[in-house]
Amino acid sequence: MCLRFRRVVLFFPFIWTLVASAAPLRFCADPDNLPFSNRESRGFDNQIAVLVAHAVRREPVFVWTRNGRGFIREQFNRNTCDVLMSVPEQMRGVLTTAAYYHSAYVFVTRKREHLQIASFDDPRLNGRKIGLQALEDNLSPPSLALIRTGHAAQLVGMNSFGAHGGDIMRAVAEGRLGTAVVWGPLAGYFTKQNHLALTLTPVDPLVDVSGIPFSFSIAMAVHKRDERLRDELNEALAKLQPRISELIAAFNVPTLPMREPQ
Amino acid sequence: MQSVQNGGLRLVFIGILLAVASAGCRKKVQNVEQPASMGGQIHPYDGAIEKDDGQWVRATKDYANTRYSSLDEINTGNVANLKVSWTFNTGVPRGQEAAPIVVNNTMYVVAPWPNKLFALDLTKPGAPLKWSFDPNPSRAAKGEACCDWVNRGAVYADGKIIYNTLDGFTIALDAESGKLLWRTHLADISKGETITMAPMVVRDKVFVGNSGGEYGVRGWIAALGTKDGKLIWQAYSTGPDKDVLIGDKFKPFYSSDKGTDLGVKTWPPDAWRIGGGTVWGFLSYDASTNLIYYGTANPGPWNPEVRPGDNKWTSGVFARDADTGQAVWFYQMSSHDLYDWDGINENILLDLPWQGSKRKVLVRADRNGYIYVIDRTTGQVLSATLYVYSTTTTGVDLQTGALQRDLSKAPKTGQEIRNICPTAPGAKDWQPSSFSPRTGLLYIPHENMCADEEAEEANYIQGTPYVGVTDRFYAGPGGNEGELMAWDPVAGKKVWTVADKYPLWSGTLATAGDVVFYGTMDGWFRAANARTGQTLWQFKTGSGIIGQPVTYRGPDGKQYVAILSGIGGWPGAIVAGNLDTRDGNAAGGWGNALSDLKNVTTPGGTLYVFALP
Numbered sequence: 001m002c003l004r005f006r007r008v009v010l011f012f013p014f015i016w017t018l019v020a021s022a023a024p025l026r027f028c029a030d031p032d033n034l035p036f037s038n039r040e041s042r043g044f045d046n047q048i049a050v051l052v053a054h055a056v057r058r059e060p061v062f063v064w065t066r067n068g069r070g071f072i073r074e075q076f077n078r079n080t081c082d083v084l085m086s087v088p089e090q091m092r093g094v095l096t097t098a099a100y101y102h103s104a105y106v107f108v109t110r111k112r113e114h115l116q117i118a119s120f121d122d123p124r125l126n127g128r129k130i131g132l133q134a135l136e137d138n139l140s141p142p143s144l145a146l147i148r149t150g151h152a153a154q155l156v157g158m159n160s161f162g163a164h165g166g167d168i169m170r171a172v173a174e175g176r177l178g179t180a181v182v183w184g185p186l187a188g189y190f191t192k193q194n195h196l197a198l199t200l201t202p203v204d205p206l207v208d209v210s211g212i213p214f215s216f217s218i219a220m221a222v223h224k225r226d227e228r229l230r231d232e233l234n235e236a237l238a239k240l241q242p243r244i245s246e247l248i249a250a251f252n253v254p255t256l257p258m259r260e261p262q
Numbered sequence: 263m264q265s266v267q268n269g270g271l272r273l274v275f276i277g278i279l280l281a282v283a284s285a286g287c288r289k290k291v292q293n294v295e296q297p298a299s300m301g302g303q304i305h306p307y308d309g310a311i312e313k314d315d316g317q318w319v320r321a322t323k324d325y326a327n328t329r330y331s332s333l334d335e336i337n338t339g340n341v342a343n344l345k346v347s348w349t350f351n352t353g354v355p356r357g358q359e360a361a362p363i364v365v366n367n368t369m370y371v372v373a374p375w376p377n378k379l380f381a382l383d384l385t386k387p388g389a390p391l392k393w394s395f396d397p398n399p400s401r402a403a404k405g406e407a408c409c410d411w412v413n414r415g416a417v418y419a420d421g422k423i424i425y426n427t428l429d430g431f432t433i434a435l436d437a438e439s440g441k442l443l444w445r446t447h448l449a450d451i452s453k454g455e456t457i458t459m460a461p462m463v464v465r466d467k468v469f470v471g472n473s474g475g476e477y478g479v480r481g482w483i484a485a486l487g488t489k490d491g492k493l494i495w496q497a498y499s500t501g502p503d504k505d506v507l508i509g510d511k512f513k514p515f516y517s518s519d520k521g522t523d524l525g526v527k528t529w530p531p532d533a534w535r536i537g538g539g540t541v542w543g544f545l546s547y548d549a550s551t552n553l554i555y556y557g558t559a560n561p562g563p564w565n566p567e568v569r570p571g572d573n574k575w576t577s578g579v580f581a582r583d584a585d586t587g588q589a590v591w592f593y594q595m596s597s598h599d600l601y602d603w604d605g606i607n608e609n610i611l612l613d614l615p616w617q618g619s620k621r622k623v624l625v626r627a628d629r630n631g632y633i634y635v636i637d638r639t640t641g642q643v644l645s646a647t648l649y650v651y652s653t654t655t656t657g658v659d660l661q662t663g664a665l666q667r668d669l670s671k672a673p674k675t676g677q678e679i680r681n682i683c684p685t686a687p688g689a690k691d692w693q694p695s696s697f698s699p700r701t702g703l704l705y706i707p708h709e710n711m712c713a714d715e716e717a718e719e720a721n722y723i724q725g726t727p728y729v730g731v732t733d734r735f736y737a738g739p740g741g742n743e744g745e746l747m748a749w750d751p752v753a754g755k756k757v758w759t760v761a762d763k764y765p766l767w768s769g770t771l772a773t774a775g776d777v778v779f780y781g782t783m784d785g786w787f788r789a790a791n792a793r794t795g796q797t798l799w800q801f802k803t804g805s806g807i808i809g810q811p812v813t814y815r816g817p818d819g820k821q822y823v824a825i826l827s828g829i830g831g832w833p834g835a836i837v838a839g840n841l842d843t844r845d846g847n848a849a850g851g852w853g854n855a856l857s858d859l860k861n862v863t864t865p866g867g868t869l870y871v872f873a874l875p
Binding site: 033037085088091129133139152155156157160162 | 567568727
């Protein structure tokens with residue numbers, strides 16, 4: 001009994017080092033939020049996570065979480081995982097990596113109408129129901145420009161997560177909405193996935209006169225003091241960027257040229 | 263690199279300075295009694311009060327929501343001798359908002375998520391555990407609940423204990439054995455719905471409403487059969503009349519509430535589908551008219567500019583037939599709410615002398631800063647009196663029922679607005695008041711807070727970037743964030759107040775011993791003289807108090823007082839969730855106001871039961 005116990009003690013530091021060097025890299029990921037991630041790891045962020053983890057010689061592990069309000073404070077900051085995917089570059093409260101894609105909110109119109117609305121000042125917006133993603137207690141940022149241009153009463157907020165991901169796109173295709181302003185990755189993915197005859201036009205200009213941005217450089221995030229991991233990920237991202245861009249393009253995500261880091 | 267480190271150090275240094283400064287302030291503002299008559303008067307109540315059996319079978323004590331007990335063994339003369347009799351640990355160090363339920367010599371306590379229910383045997387020394395029930399709720403629910411993982415308690419009826427779980431179930435247990443009798447799934451967490459409220463039973467029906475107003479859900483109240491848990495009726499707070507159960511019986515007092523399908527027409531197209539108006543407060547019931555009364559929460563989305571219109575039927579009070587759910591009247595305290603002013607606060611049913619006659623009224627201290635006295639048979643507002651400092655409104659028009667606003671304080675896109683009083687949690691949040699027929703006074707625990715709304719910043723939800731508004735809360739005039747107030751509902755005036763450094767987030771309990779019990783966020787459980795506000799006794803519990811005090815007669819014939827201690831809830835999440843208070847926006851704006859709360863209390867989850875030696 002005593003002998004066995006001693007052996008365990010002796011071996012413990014050795015085992016611990018082995019495990020530590022091979023500690024898996026934990027990514028917080030939503031179990032049902034395509035095109036970003038799902039439990040079957042089919043989202044582009046799932047696939048990019050695997051690429052990046054292997055590049056830093058760690059095993060990728062997904063921690064399935066829904067990231068509602070307070071997620072950063074209540075889960076990420078309590079070390080639920082090491083890395084967040086698809087967060088806006090320079091977001092407060094976390095340390096962000098270099099951006100790995102740059103997308104924008106897009107106007108969604110029916111192809112056969114040949115509208116290609118791009119501006120919130122476009123008079124053809126008048127009288128149309130305008131769909132927006134409802135994000136918890138907010139509507140997406142284009143709501144602010146639409147209020148400014150007098151379209152508040154036309155706004156229709158729609159849940160666009162999980163099983164409802166494609167609803168807003170279908171609603172435009174089927175004429176239940178006159179148009180919609182949707183975050184690029186979601187709009188691109190569901191247009192392709194559901195073979196919808198829709199035109200996607202990035203919002204123009206990309207920054208509202210009030211200063212509200214409509215395009216975002218999207219990065220990964222690590223814990224505030226995890227500069228080492230951030231640096232490792234940046235190195236991996238730089239190396240993998242061509243493959244990442246290819247992958248994102250395969251999901252039909254409308255992208256803009258990458259901006260220089262600010 | 264160097265400069266970043268310096269910045270960090272400076273932050274820490276400033277943090278220390280602030281903590282010292284506020285510790286200095288605390289002496290000044292904490293527990294300052296203002297016993298001098300502030301215009302209101304004590305005049306014994308001559309209306310009827312429900313018969314008291316010495317138990318506590320529902321959170322509100324009686325159907326009228328008085329939270330008054332006729333027990334007087336503990337009174338102003340001896341309360342100073344009150345001692346801890348026994349304690350019980352819920353095992354969950356999160357916000358404890360539940361009222362312990364006492365019936366047939368057993369006490370039932372619901373813990374925060376994962377929502378275990380404990381039955382304690384009051385006949386034995388130390389009240390040992392009789393049984394416990396584990397509902398095994400979904401883990402996902404914690405991520406959906408806006409304001410900590412709270413539960414406001416169970417209800418007893420007809421041999422059953424009935425309560426709700428955060429992941430959206432209503433559960434009935436055999437009160438004696440703890441055996442599961444039925445379980446009904448009502449709220450869908452994948453849509454952001456949760457349940458936190460204490461259900462209420464009238465005869466063979468139990469009433470339950472949903473939470474999740476911050477998550478783009480549509481509010482409802484449902485009636486289930488107590489026998490089998492089957493849904494009998496469900497009434498939504500938005501949408502077409504048939505969904506709201508508005509029919510021939512509906513006779514609102516004000517013209518702004520008259521018309522067809524106002525739950526659709528007072529919104530932009532389809533916005534009512536995610537329009538909020540959840541039902542998470544306490545219900546009242548008047549047996550003489552068979553009406554239930556409850557408030558509806560704020561409309562969504564939070565930004566009012568995207569939902570032009572009155573946004574019916576949010577931030578108002580409904581009177582409904584208890585059997586059919588059909589609406590009888592509705593009154594909207596805050597039409598087109600601008601500040602997240604839920605209308606869920608409790609409605610206390612009283613029969614008050616009013617200009618020479620006796621009126622059946624309901625009295626409510628609303629989030630918008632007004633105490634309303636409303637004729638509960640018609641929905642007519644008899645008076646609406648401001649009880650806090652306000653920069654956002656100028657009064658209530660009794661001809662139209664409309665809240666008069668100062669629109670310079672209305673949130674506008676891209677604009678910073680300062681000195682918004684009261685704040686989002688309002689002049690008073692869910693924490694329930696009590697009423698003593700011996701003094702005719704209401705004992706109202708509430709906040710004294712203002713806020714700045716600041717610039718928007720980038721954030722994200724599940725891969726989609728958005729821009730959020732930052733709220734910072736701080737104390738209103740006087741420097742105290744909370745106040746216990748004794749209120750004369752007839753004169754519409756304060757009688758006395760007790761200031762507290764922190765918002766008062768616990769309920770109050772009034773007894774025939776002329777004692778008012780309440781708790782503070784830094785953990786004091788206090789007994790105040792119901793006539794003067796003077797603190798007669800206090801006990802420091804292990805954590806901050808945001809629960810509901812109750813009292814009962816034990817099997818030994820003695821009077822006991824019970825309270826759960828455990829900081830949490832919307833403001834207390836600062837401590838329970840260990841949030842970073844350097845982020846002034848933490849816990850939806852509370853980070854700034856409660857920056858030192860973490861230094862004065864720690865998470866807990868303990869029931870304290872007191873008695874005279």
